Amino acid sequence: MTEHSTELDLELLRTGEADPAIARHVAGCAQCRDRLARLERDARALAMPLAAIEVPAECDRAILALARRRAGFVAEQLERRRRPRWLRPLYAAVPLAAAASIIFFVTLQRGAQAPQATAPLAAAATGDINRDGRVDIVDALLLARALKSDQPHDPAWDQNRDGRVDQADVDRIAQAAVSLQRRHP
Amino acid sequence: MAPSDERELVARANQGDAAAFEELYRRHRDWVVGLAWRFVGNRDDALDVLQETFAALFDRFPGFALTSSLRGYLYPVVKHRCISLLRKRRRVVAIDEARTARGDLAGELAWQPDPPGEFAEIISALPAEQREVVRLRFALDLKLEEIAQALAIPTGTVKSRLHNALKVLLKVV
Incomplete structure (x- = not known):
């Protein structure tokens, strides 16, 4: 390198960013060394x-x-x-599945606690609506409640065999319950 | 190119390493608040800019890519936060560059005093774009690549501006 370094070359040399060729030239050139010292x-x-x-500190x-x-x-x-x-997707599905399981089991448990009058009644023809082995006023009450609700009527609830499930069947069970109670106080 | 330990810190911060975040702050806190003070001229505003600057930096993680040095990245963040702050507080005062050595960088900012003496007058007489390069180079001690990143211009443009400024500075002094 025979030409003298520019101001920019010298400035880059000062900060260690210059090309090695510039460093070599300045090392051998007194004029450029003076200019570098001044810079x-x-x-x-x-x-x-x-x-x-x-x-x-805060x-x-x-x-x-x-x-x-x-x-x-x-x-x-x-x-x-x-x-x-x-x-x-599984990470999203797990909480959903857990929630669904909880709802399912809660519903199941409530179903188990519900009056048996809501279940199909095979033994209901005898007046034993809740199938607890006896006919009492509770059976009459359960049937009365079932009639007021929207649930479908079980044909077995037809105590007087008139082809309908209605208040007359409730009365019949109530009457039977009272009779039984009188017989077995 | 950023120092390797700075790149390492950024890489760790990108992985959620709290100690790396803290170290980035500790390393650059004084530089950021000092730079902010130069722009806004008072301590309280400089501290506000310090908090905003690091909040903005932290928000870049994960996925922050350091192309040059962190100072090169932080310079425009600090500068623009200072401009916003000054605009917000309506404390921007037009500075007559013919009468003061402070000058301005973005038509909005003051720059706390340049070196006293003959240099102040020369620097204030430089075109704004050269003046900013000179300040980044000599007052903030940034390398070419860092200045290029800070001003979002090519390295060749930095060289050109610096070269022209140096010719004036060295000829006049």
């Missing part, structure tokens, strides 16, 4: 270190808390992304 002096004069601003704490929250968020995001794609 270094000027750069020192131009340098204005940033003012030291005291940062209050400001540090607030920003560091933000940093930790963001780190937690990032970790969570990555964890979600790491789950196999084909499994992702």
Whole structure:
């Protein structure tokens, strides 16, 4: 390299960003070395270190808390992304399945606790609507309640065999219950 | 190119490492608040910009890619936050560059004093685009690539502006 270095070359040499060929030239060129020395002096004069601003501890704490929250968020995001794609629907399905199971079992349990008058009554023709082995006023009440509800009427509830399930059947059971009670006080 | 340990910190932060987030803050806190002070000229505003700048930086994770140094990335963030803050507070005062050495960077910002003496006058006389490169180079000690990133211009343009500014500076002084 025979030409002298430009100001830009020298400036880049000053900060270690110059091409090695420039460094070699300056090392062997007194004029460029002088110019570099002057540039270094000027750069020192131009340098204005940033003012030291005291940062209050609460400001540090607030920003560091933000940093930790963001780190937690990032970790969570990555964890979600790491789950196999084909499994992702499963993660959504599991809570739904759990909810469905709970609803199912609760419904089942309620059904088991419901009066037997709501179930098909094979033994109801005898007046034993709740099939507890005896005919009493409870059977009459259950049948009366069933008539008021919208549930379909079981033909076996037809106590007087008139082809209808109605209040007369309730009365018949009630009458039978009272008679039985009289006979077996 | 960013220092390898800085790239490593960014990589760890991208994995949700809280210690890496904290280290990024501790390393660049003083530089950011000092730079903000240069733009806005008072401590309280500089502290506001400090918080906003790091909140904006943290929001870039995960997936933050460091192309140069973090300072090169942070410079425009700080600058634009300062502009927004000054606009919001309606404290922008037109600065007559012929009478003051402060000058402005974006037609909005003040720059707290340049070096005293003959350089101040020369710097203020430079075209705005050269002046900003000179300040980034000498006052903030940024490398060419960092300046290119900070100003979102090609490295060749940085070289050109710096070269022209140096010719003036070294000829006049």
